[in-house]
Amino acid sequence: PGPFPGVIDIYGVGGGLLEYRASLLAGHGFATLALAFYDFEDLPKDYSNLHLDYFEESMYYMLHHPQVKGPGIGLLGISLGADICLSMASFLKNVSATVSINGSGTSGNRTIHYKQTSIPPLGHDLRRSQVTFSGLLDIVDIRNDLVGGHENPSMIPIERAEGPILFIVGQDDHNWRSDLYAQTASERLQAHGKEKPQIISYPGTGHYIEPPYFPMCPASLHKLVNKTVIWGGEFRAHAKAQVDAWQQILSFFSRHLGGTQNRVSPKL
Template structure:
């Protein structure tokens, strides 16, 4: 019997869906290496490897077979081949630019002397069958709307990313598979929007909120916001100044306005000050910027604080305790203190030890360092691969539970199926 790799689900699965991997047809108690790889749309190779021992029947089941020491990970890690992947260029982050095409995952089984015993490919998709992808170009809005299968109406969420600019769609696309109408919103570095981060007007984001509130497929009376990094403080600003925001989730966000002037009507919030003398080097010689921003509770930098106490939204703060971009836990705690001091509901704060700045959907490999556009050089983001991977799985479910609770008034369990 020849060795073969078996995936379940077969052929294709959603990227945030667990993937069962088994191997059969090996020799009893045979030592093998499993190698996994995929290429992003630029051709960059991401790969991992793990060492295994087949059972007495010549079979290998990653759900119950622990990886041996010496590979990209060890222990019982059914999804380890995905979350432990590393790029050929250590400063690259795995990003999906075209959600309409899947990643092609290849798993190879290597025996003694690196002989290939079996090889199989599987598609890791982002756009579930039945999810509608609609480009939005209304007024100034530059966005993509994802609608779940069915007639709706659906709870609506605006999804905003950080300083990378452009229009990332992959998180919104995957969230739509869980019953949410998702608006992935660009705000700079895209089409005719501002080319760089100098000044943002909250009226642009208000236009997006009103678009969602008026959409016939969106379930009211309010909508949700989901923001990562700079997108997090933009979401807090939206919840603080705009009407119609019911639930807000920030992932390693800030309680202060960062990186650009924010204007709304006659209100001007300056960006939080920085001190480049506080840049440090880690033990590998990489730049560590975690202390660069000033304390928004001190001196003139208080002007950069976002008046979160004005918000009528429910809040969930997702925090990576190893975030090296800035002090996310401090910001979340201060937001909680300000809300409660003004008689508002205590927000949920979930802290993940060992998780870094880029908490992505499940099974994305941790990005521990890459180029920071505002700094102009590569920086470390933090994150221990195994702990970070576990945080992404849990945070993904926590977000959905939170949004279903406050936007749907019920929790909806949905299976990811293509």
């Protein structure tokens, strides 16, 4: 019986609805909403801009759900989903804790809108991509430089966030340089008088840090470039990182959302 601490779970540029991570969180005592934002049912088939009004509606839904205890919500996102979560934490109220898994802390390739505020896209140049020895594409350097560092206008204003932020970083991320972005986000917070955030970096770990014992995804189709790209990671190191990162995420949410971390007894 609830109510339970609430979490909104968002995936990345692949679109659609992915529920397995939300299901696992639910098994640990969190009322979790797996939130699709494009290419699912009546949602748009692609995204040209990101409007936070849609995500604000999901916050309202969770905060008023009888099984969610509040007073705040946790956010969990990976890749583009992480940047959406960081944007939500920056502009929306009642976000108590945010976990960014290999996010960039920037607007990336699309403008982020909320009411009268717009964050311009950082942009990229596909000419900076490289073809690996296996014939797959490496896009780690296609993004434009963060000119001006943490004051770049494409940076998400995370200093506005009310709750703490946990950055989970794969040091061998080949989607973009997550370690650099996390450090830049940390510099931005401290420059605005905020505490240094918790950053957990994993050597030999690629972009798709999934829950424990999920197979590592070394490469797959990337919708942005419409080609197969490498995600980085060494199998053993990546697998170990997934086990540890999951425990770190559960502990972080339990600490800041008031969860008990009591797990539902398995049926098998």
